[in-house]
Structures are given as structure tokens and as C-alpha cells.
Amino acid sequence: MKQIEGGVCAAKGFYANGVHCGIRRGREKRDLALIYSEYPASAAAVYTKNLVKGAPLAVTKANIADGSARAVICNSGNANTCNSNGIEIAEQTCALLAEKLGIEPSDVIVASTGVIGQPLDIAPIAAGIPPLCEGLVPDGSGLAAEAIMTTDTKIKSAAFAFDIGGTECRIGGIAKGSGMIHPNMATMLVFVTADCAITPQMLQKALSEDVKDSFNMISVDGDTSTNDMVSVMANGAAGNPVIDAEGADFDAFCEALAAVTKTLCKAIAADGEGATKLLECTVTGASDADSARAVAKSVVCSSLLKAAMFGADANWGRVLCAVGYSGVETDVTKIGVSFASAAGGIEVCRNGAGVDFSEEKAKEILSQGEIKINVSLGDGDASATAWGCDLTYDYVKINGDYRT
Amino acid sequence: MKQIEGGVCAAKGFYANGVHCGIRRGREKRDLALIYSEYPASAAAVYTKNLVKGAPLAVTKANIADGSARAVICNSGNANTCNSNGIEIAEQTCALLAEKLGIEPSDVIVASTGVIGQPLDIAPIAAGIPPLCEGLVPDGSGLAAEAIMTTDTKIKSAAFAFDIGGTECRIGGIAKGSGMIHPNMATMLVFVTADCAITPQMLQKALSEDVKDSFNMISVDGDTSTNDMVSVMANGAAGNPVIDAEGADFDAFCEALAAVTKTLCKAIAADGEGATKLLECTVTGASDADSARAVAKSVVCSSLLKAAMFGADANWGRVLCAVGYSGVETDVTKIGVSFASAAGGIEVCRNGAGVDFSEEKAKEILSQGEIKINVSLGDGDASATAWGCDLTYDYVKINGDYRT
Numbered sequence: 001m002k003q004i005e006g007g008v009c010a011a012k013g014f015y016a017n018g019v020h021c022g023i024r025r026g027r028e029k030r031d032l033a034l035i036y037s038e039y040p041a042s043a044a045a046v047y048t049k050n051l052v053k054g055a056p057l058a059v060t061k062a063n064i065a066d067g068s069a070r071a072v073i074c075n076s077g078n079a080n081t082c083n084s085n086g087i088e089i090a091e092q093t094c095a096l097l098a099e100k101l102g103i104e105p106s107d108v109i110v111a112s113t114g115v116i117g118q119p120l121d122i123a124p125i126a127a128g129i130p131p132l133c134e135g136l137v138p139d140g141s142g143l144a145a146e147a148i149m150t151t152d153t154k155i156k157s158a159a160f161a162f163d164i165g166g167t168e169c170r171i172g173g174i175a176k177g178s179g180m181i182h183p184n185m186a187t188m189l190v191f192v193t194a195d196c197a198i199t200p201q202m203l204q205k206a207l208s209e210d211v212k213d214s215f216n217m218i219s220v221d222g223d224t225s226t227n228d229m230v231s232v233m234a235n236g237a238a239g240n241p242v243i244d245a246e247g248a249d250f251d252a253f254c255e256a257l258a259a260v261t262k263t264l265c266k267a268i269a270a271d272g273e274g275a276t277k278l279l280e281c282t283v284t285g286a287s288d289a290d291s292a293r294a295v296a297k298s299v300v301c302s303s304l305l306k307a308a309m310f311g312a313d314a315n316w317g318r319v320l321c322a323v324g325y326s327g328v329e330t331d332v333t334k335i336g337v338s339f340a341s342a343a344g345g346i347e348v349c350r351n352g353a354g355v356d357f358s359e360e361k362a363k364e365i366l367s368q369g370e371i372k373i374n375v376s377l378g379d380g381d382a383s384a385t386a387w388g389c390d391l392t393y394d395y396v397k398i399n400g401d402y403r404t
Numbered sequence: 405m406k407q408i409e410g411g412v413c414a415a416k417g418f419y420a421n422g423v424h425c426g427i428r429r430g431r432e433k434r435d436l437a438l439i440y441s442e443y444p445a446s447a448a449a450v451y452t453k454n455l456v457k458g459a460p461l462a463v464t465k466a467n468i469a470d471g472s473a474r475a476v477i478c479n480s481g482n483a484n485t486c487n488s489n490g491i492e493i494a495e496q497t498c499a500l501l502a503e504k505l506g507i508e509p510s511d512v513i514v515a516s517t518g519v520i521g522q523p524l525d526i527a528p529i530a531a532g533i534p535p536l537c538e539g540l541v542p543d544g545s546g547l548a549a550e551a552i553m554t555t556d557t558k559i560k561s562a563a564f565a566f567d568i569g570g571t572e573c574r575i576g577g578i579a580k581g582s583g584m585i586h587p588n589m590a591t592m593l594v595f596v597t598a599d600c601a602i603t604p605q606m607l608q609k610a611l612s613e614d615v616k617d618s619f620n621m622i623s624v625d626g627d628t629s630t631n632d633m634v635s636v637m638a639n640g641a642a643g644n645p646v647i648d649a650e651g652a653d654f655d656a657f658c659e660a661l662a663a664v665t666k667t668l669c670k671a672i673a674a675d676g677e678g679a680t681k682l683l684e685c686t687v688t689g690a691s692d693a694d695s696a697r698a699v700a701k702s703v704v705c706s707s708l709l710k711a712a713m714f715g716a717d718a719n720w721g722r723v724l725c726a727v728g729y730s731g732v733e734t735d736v737t738k739i740g741v742s743f744a745s746a747a748g749g750i751e752v753c754r755n756g757a758g759v760d761f762s763e764e765k766a767k768e769i770l771s772q773g774e775i776k777i778n779v780s781l782g783d784g785d786a787s788a789t790a791w792g793c794d795l796t797y798d799y800v801k802i803n804g805d806y807r808t
Contacts, residue, residue: 052728052736052756082724082736084757116721117758221707223722224729303625303707304803311804317520318627320486324456325628332456332486352456353488354521393797399708400715 001162001256003263007141010159010172011195012237013038016140018147021128023077023114023121032128033147035072035191036101036136041235043069043109044204046211048228054079055086056110057229059094063106067200069233070107072191073097073132074148076176080112080120081226089120096126100133109231111189113150113176116226145174148189151398152178154271158263162256164249167240169196171253173232173260177268178220190215190230192260196253197236198243206254207232214261217293217386219301220272221395232257269300269387270370274394277309278370282385285377291328292377292384298326299373300388309371310390314339314362316348319373334378341368405566405660407667411545414563414576415599416641417442420544422551425532427481427518427525436532437551439476439595440505440540445639447473447513448608450615452632458483459490460514461633463498467510471604473637474511476595477501477536478552480580484516484524485630493524500530504537513635515593517554517580520630549578552593555802556582558675562667566660568653571644573600575657577664581672582624594619594634596664600657601640602647610658611636618665621697621790623705624676625799636661673704673791674774678798681713682774686789689781695732696781696788702730703777704792713775714794718743718766720752723777738782745772 009016014037018030043064047057063069073093080086094108112120137143145155159172173192198206207230215230236242243249270278281299286292299305302322308315316337323335337349343365348357365371413420418441422434447468451461467473477497484490498512516524541547549559563576577596602610611634619634640646647653674682685703690696703709706726712719720741727739741753747769752761769775 050725050728051732051734052724079721082721082753082757084755115719116725117753118721119758223706223708223725226721226725226728302627303799304627307800307803310800313804315519317483317486317522317630320456321454321520321627321630324454324630328455330455349486349521351488353486354523391800391803393800395707396711396714396795396797396800399711399795400717 001160001259004159004161006159007145007157007172007174008035008191008193009138009141011170011193013195013235014193015136015138016144017132017135017137018143019128019132019135021124023075023124030143030147031076032125032132033074033144034132034136035144035193037070037233037235039235039237040068040070041233042067042198042200042203043231043233044200044207045229045231046207048225050224050226052082052226054081054112054227055083056080056090056112057227058087059090060109060111060229063094063108068107069109070103071097071101072109072231074111074189075125076148076150077114078112078118078120079114079116079227082117083119089122092122093125096129100129111229113148113189113227141174148176150176150178151273152176152271156264156267156271158260160256160259162252164196164240164252167238169194169238169240171256171260173264175264175268177271178273190264192232194232194234195236195238196234196243197240198234198253202243202250203232203234206257210254210257210261214258214265217297218265218269219297219388220269265387269389272389273398274392275389276392277390279309279373279388279390280370280385281373281375282383283375283377284383285379286382287380289382289384292382294328295323295326295375296384296386298322299375300386303391306388306391309366310392312363312366314348314359314366319375320349323375330377330379336376338374339365340372340374341365341370343368405564405663408563408565410563411549411561411576411578412439412595412597413542413545415574415597417599417639418597419540419542420548421536421539421541422547423532423536423539425528427479427528431481434547434551435480436529436536437478437548438536438540439548439597441474441637441639443639443641444472444474445637446471446602446604446607447635447637448604448611449633449635450611452629454628454630456486456630458485458516458631459487460484460494460516461631462491463494464513464515464633467498467512472511473513474507475501475505476513476635478515478593479529480552480554481518482516482522482524483518483520483631486521487523493526496526497529500533504533515633517552517593517631545578552580554580554582555677556580556675560668560671560675562664564660564663566656568600568644568656571642573598573642573644575660575664577668579668579672581675582677594668596636598636598638599640599642600638600647601644602638602657606647606654607636607638610661614658614661614665618662618669621701621788622669622673623701623792624673669791673793676793677802678796679793680796681794683713683777683792683794684774684789685777685779686787687779687781688787689783690786691784693786693788696786698732699727699730699779700788700790702726703779704790707795710792710795713770714796716767716770718752718763718770723779724753727779734781734783740780742778743769744776744778745769745774747772
């Protein structure tokens with residue numbers, strides 16, 4: 001498997017585009033994205049567990065109930081959530097796009113991200129769809145990735161080439177992250193495309209398993225969004241024998257999917273609202289995988305630890321505090337903690353108590369852009385990794401006045 | 405019932421003091437507090453549910469297992485948590501105090517607050533105990549309240565006079581809050597004193613019920629501390645018939661206890677680290693009390709909403725988002741949201757969708773120091789209130805470099 005360029009257009013038969021249609025007045029950025037497969041594709045998705053769900057999620061869920069899709073359309077600037085006519089607007093969007101592309105409305109995955117509770121006008125979307133479709137290009141992934149950004153500061157994209165039974169396949173994805181990032185069974189918007197042949201059932205199985213260790217393990221601010229969604233389309237253009245059961249081919253696909261999703265996870269966490277640092281907490285020695293995940297996520301979610309990391313302060317007591325309230329039964333006297341980065345590593349806690357360490361060295365390690373927080377529990381063999389970011393002045397600034 | 409002055413010294417027979425003994429080098433603030441009852445007192449306490457617990461909690465639990473206590477000693481500047489000799493230091497503290505006061509070590513409630521994981525030296529405490537005891541005064545509540553502060557900016561104190569079966573009784577408390585405030589069955593340090601006669605069993609029952617609607621309903625940053633503790637001592641000096649069962653007298657005591665604890669709750673939330681505003685979320689129309697509590701707490705815990713409140717931005721979609729991930733089953737299309745403060749009230753969401761409102765008026769309302777967020781669910785008759793604060797630049801600043 002090797003990392004390649006191309007994002008959602010890396011896989012054969014996929015085209016993309018992104019245009020400015022004017023969802024939010026006064027902003028000139030691209031705000032309408034399209035991903036299109038020239039072949040019918042198996043489709044799968046996972047959605048937010050927030051009970052308050054964006055209207056597009058319900059429409060997408062109905063549209064891909066048959067396991068197939070041809071296109072993804074996504075606007076930024078308005079979440080189309082908590083609006084009385086939200087479903088209607090999402091359905092109109094699908095219908096207008098399908099008509100222009102000559103496909104069925106039920107083959108459209110529709111998504112929205114932005115402010116909650118403001119009516120979404122169909123007019124700019126209707127006006128944007130023709131140029132959006134006419135401008136579809138085989139190297140348009142960057143345009144689409146830009147169009148789904150809100151407070152994101154960087155495009156998030158990943159793609160890999162890999163082998164299934166001797167056939168070269170490709171898989172790639174784009175993501176929008178930033179704030180309101182604390183996914184539960186899904187995440188902020190992520191669109192993945194692949195050119196493998198795989199049944200919708202096996203595609204859904206692969207995705208549902210994957211998110212447990214990818215998107216469900218990141219947090220920017222503990223707020224689970226109303227519009228989280230990860231979708232995958234696989235169009236079979238690579239020519240591999242259809243994957244319709246578990247086995248070596250399915251494992252190869254899952255491995256490639258995980259390579260894409262984990263790359264996007266790290267990109268989302270590193271570009272969390274206001275973030276200056278990526279935090280990666282790896283828990284080892286847990287009694288089982290769920291315990292390891294719970295502890296790792298508890299650590300990267302701690303506001304106090306996040307602020308300490310911003311200040312490059314090796315306040316490991318906050319790590320132990322977060323382990324303690326994670327809900328996992330553990331023996332405090334066996335816990336070990338170390339910090340590491342490009343500047344080296346340092347042990348700060350052993351058997352639940354502090355060890356002497358150089359504050360100067362710790363400060364140097366924690367001043368890097370990627371910080372690893374390693375927690376060993378001494379309870380078993382399970383491990384897990386979670387990603388987050390530091391809590392900064394800019395997070396407060398960005399969210400103190402988000403709507404204007 | 406009427407609010408009075410005096411804090412933990414309002415009740416008859418209680419004395420207090422606070423001195424500087426030098427727990428943290430270079431800081432001149434008072435850091436050692438003492439509360440003393442001249443009569444034996446019934447004692448009860450609740451403790452953090454964090455699995456990582458401060459050593460003083462274990463010692464206190466053992467000491468008041470017999471339901472009685474005479475004194476509270478508390479240091480700030482060091483949490484005495486995750487230290488290999490923590491229990492020993494806490495026991496030495498009790499022994500030194502008991503010797504000086506001529507009481508039993510097992511009649512001492514001991515507590516610590518401050519940095520986790522740094523060894524606590526007994527020397528400054530041993531040196532501080534004599535002046536601490538010699539300076540006990542019947543109006544020393546403010547000195548003790550000051551000595552338990554860490555990043556708190558204000559003394560937190562409350563007291564009420566009330567009537568039990570014709571006898572005037574008094575109850576009062578002091579608290580230390582600020583950061584790492586997200587109590588689970590207890591809270592940061594709170595010490596309550598009362599001069600009623602009440603059995604330890606009934607005192608514990610009153611306290612355990614009370615915290616569900618008081619300290620367990622506040623959050624500053626979602627981090628449940630390792631050292632949370634609320635203790636109550638009731639010494640019977642008022643002369644009321646002993647409360648040894650449920651009934652009118654017990655209810656009168658519970659009402660007075662709630663008056664003290666809720667006053668302290670609001671003071672803790674309003675003085676959360678970096679806070680500029682007190683947030684009070686009241687949920688009505690819930691199907692049961694637990695659901696109402698869960699929704700109210702979810703709202704005041706949302707980092708996004710907290711930052712919006714800092715910016716006086718009426719971003720009510722974040723309220724609905726927090727309701728949605730609270731874990732409570734609810735019908736989104738029945739949710740209503742309004743904001744209120746000293747500047748008036750404004751409805752922003754009805755039946756799960758936005759209503760037209762004046763942004764100018766909303767800004768004025770949200771620019772006040774106390775903001776009420778009212779959420780109606782339309783599911784039943786239960787209600788609950790939670791308290792929190794806004795998320796500000798100063799929270800990040802305070803926690804970016806807490807240890808130095």
C-alpha cells in the first residue's frame with residue numbers, strides 16, 4: 001500500500017468540483033461541493049448519534065437504503081438543521097442535481113455543514129448546480145475539499161493505492177472538521193471513494209468497524225455535531241473480483257480504508273478550531289479494547305489537559321485525573337505516563353506517582369506541533385489511540401461569535 | 405428562613421481561621437484553613453467518583469465512619485494526590501492537629517486542593533498548625549474561605565438562619581471552586597456547619613439527596629476532580645430536639661441545607677476559571693427528574709455554547725445540539741429555547757425551529773453577567789437547573805501554565 005495524491009478523485013471513474021454559490025452573504029469562498037462516479041457505486045454511510053439530526057442525513061439514509069449511489073453534493077455555511085422545511089430543501093437539492101447529471105435522485109448523497117437553525121434558501125444551490133456539474137474534472141478533489149470547509153484552515157485529503165488479489169485499487173477521501181467535533185459512530189463530514197468492487201453489505205461492515213478506531217476516537221471540543229456523516233462509494237472500476245464476504249480481499253480493503261480514515265482523523269484533530277498542536281494519546285495495557293478507547297478518549301477530551309498542552313506544561317496529574325473519571329475500572333498504582341514528540345520522550349509518572357524529570361526537557365518536548373501522550377495501565381494487553389488538539393485563545397475567539 | 409452573614413461560623417459553637425504556612429514557595433496567600441466545633445458534631449460527607457482519589461479523602465472517610473467530627477483542616481496549593489506517601493502525610497496532619505486541639509485524630513476531616521502529583525511536605529503544615537489553632541476566632545470564616553482558594557477570585561460563603569420546631573438554628577458553608585469542576589456525587593471542597601441536633605444517619609441522607617440537585621449540577625470545564633468533597637458538621641448547639649427520622653424537622657433542615665449549597669453552587673459556577681458570566685440552564689417539561697438534570701447539565705457543559713455566551717452570541721442551535729447528545733430521548737419538534745437576563749427575555753426557538761428575533765435585543769440580554777437559558781421539552785412535568793460559566797481566553801491562560 002502506498003500513499004498517493006488525488007483525494008476523492010484518486011479512485012478510477014470519480015470526478016469532483018467545488019464552486020461559490022453564495023449560501024452565506026458576503027463570503028466569497030467555495031461553498032458547494034460535488035463528487036461524481038461515472039459508474040454505479042456501492043454506497044455505505046454512518047451518521048451522528050445526536051438525536052437532533054440535520055435534515056440531509058435523513059434524506060441520504062433513505063437514498064442509499066438500496067446500497068447504491070452515484071454522487072455526493074454538500075454545501076457549507078448552513079447546516080440545514082432545525083429548520084421546518086429542511087427535508088424539503090434537501091430533497092429539492094437531490095432532484096435538481098439528479099436532473100442535471102441524468103441520474104436518479106435516490107442515487108444522491110446530500111450533506112450540509114454550518115450554522116444550525118437558519119433556513120437554507122434553495123435559490124443559490126439551484127443557481128450553483130449547473131456550473132458545479134459542468135465543471136466536474138478528474139482532478140477536482142481539492143476544489144470539493146475547499147468547498148466543504150467552514151472554520152477549517154487546511155484542506156483535509158488522503159488517498160492510497162493498494163492491491164486486491166493482484167488488481168491495483170485506489171481509495172481516497174476528503175474531510176471537513178474543525179469545531180463541534182466529538183463524533184459518536186460517525187464524524188463531521190467525510191467522503192471516501194474507492195474503485196474496488198465490493199457489495200454494499202461488505203462496504204457497510206467495513207465502514208462500521210472502521211469508525212470505532214478512527215473517527216470515534218477524535219475530539220476537538222466534546223460537542224457531538226448534529227450533522228456528522230461519513231460516506232463511502234466504491235464503483236468497481238479497478239476490476240477486482242467483487243468482495244462479497246470476509247477474507248483476504250476484504251481485509252486488504254479494510255486496511256486501505258483505515259489508512260485513509262486515520263490520516264483524515266489526524267488532519268481533523270490537528271486543524272481543530274484554534275488548535276496549535278495535534279495530541280495523540282495511546283493507551284496500552286488495558287483489559288480490553290473498549291476500556292483502552294474510553295481512557296484514550298477521556299484524556300484527549302480533558303479541557304484542563306488541552307490547555308496545559310497549549311502552554312507546554314507537563315501537568316501529568318491532569319492525565320491521571322482524566323483516566324480516573326473515564327469510567328474504566330483501573331488500578332491507579334499501576335499507571336504510567338510519558339510524553340513524546342520530535343524533540344524526544346520523557347517519563348513523568350510511574351506506578352501512579354510522579355518521577356523526577358527535567359522540566360526544561362519536558363517543555364522542549366511539549367513545544368512541538370505533534371505531542372504523544374502514552375498511558376500504560378498494566379491491566380492487560382489491549383490498546384487504543386485517540387486524537388485531539390490543544391485548547392487555545394483562538395478556540396474561544398472563533399466560537400465567541402461564529403454566526404456573524 | 406433568612407440569609408445571614410458568618411459562613412461556617414454562623415452556626416453556634418464553630419470557630420475558624422486561615423494562615424499562610426508556605427505550601428507553595430513564593431506565594432504569600434493563606435494556604436491552611438481550620439474549622440473547629442467546640443462541641444462534638446454529627447458528620448457526613450460525599451466524595452468524588454473519580455477513581456483517582458486524593459489521599460485526604462481516604463483518611464477523612466475512615467475518620468468519620470463513626471459519624472462524628474470536631475474539626476476540618478484543609479491546605480491549598482497541593483492536592484496530595486498521586487503521591488506514594490499521601491496517606492501518611494494526611495494522617496500526620498490529623499495527628500498534629502488533634503494533639504494541638506486536644507481532640508482525637510479520628511475526629512478530623514482533612515482535605516487538600518492544588519497541583520496533583522507533587523509530594524506534599526509535612527514541615528510547613530506542622531509549623532502552621534500552632535498559629536492556626538491559636539488564632540481560632542468566632543468570626544474567622546472569611547480567613548478559612550480565603551485559605552482554601554486556588555485560582556478562585558472570590559470568597560464563596562453562605563449562611564442561613566431557620567426554624568426547627570420553634571428553635572432557631574443556623575447553617576453555613578464555604579467553598580473552593582474555580583477549575584476541574586464537574587462534580588460527580590460531590591464537588592470541589594465545600595465545608596458546611598450547622599448547629600442543629602441531627603443524627604449522623606439523617607445528616608448523611610440529607611446531604612446525599614441534596615448534592616443531586618446542587619453540586620452535581622454545576623460544571624466549569626467537564627473535568628471531574630480527584631479531590632472533590634463536601635462535608636457537613638452539625639453540633640446540636642441550637643438545642644432543637646434531635647432529628648432522627650424523616651418529618652417536618654428533617655424537611656426544614658434539608659431546605660436550609662439546599663439554600664446554602666445552591667448559593668455556593670452559583671458562586672462556584674460564576675467564579676469558574678476565567679469566567680465572566682454565570683450560566684443557569686433550567687429545563688422544564690421533561691419526562692422525569694433524571695432526564696431534566698441530564699439535559700440541563702449537557703447544555704451548561706457545551707464548550708461551543710460556553711464560548712458563544714462569552715461572545716454574547718445567541719447561537720441557540722448549540723443548545724439544541726447539546727440537548728441532542730445528552731442521551732435523553734426527546735422529540736426535537738417540541739423543543740423551545742429562550743434566553744433571559746436582567747436586560748429581559750427573548751424566545752429564539754419554538755417547536756425545534758428558529759423564530760424571528762431581534763439580534764440586537766439578544767446581544768443586549770446576553771451581555772449581562774447572569775444568563776438564564778430556558779429549555780422546554782414538552783415531554784412531561786419534571787424540571788431541573790444546572791449552573792455553569794462562559795469559556796474565555798482567561799480559562800486557557802490560567803490553565804496553560806498552572807503549575808508555575
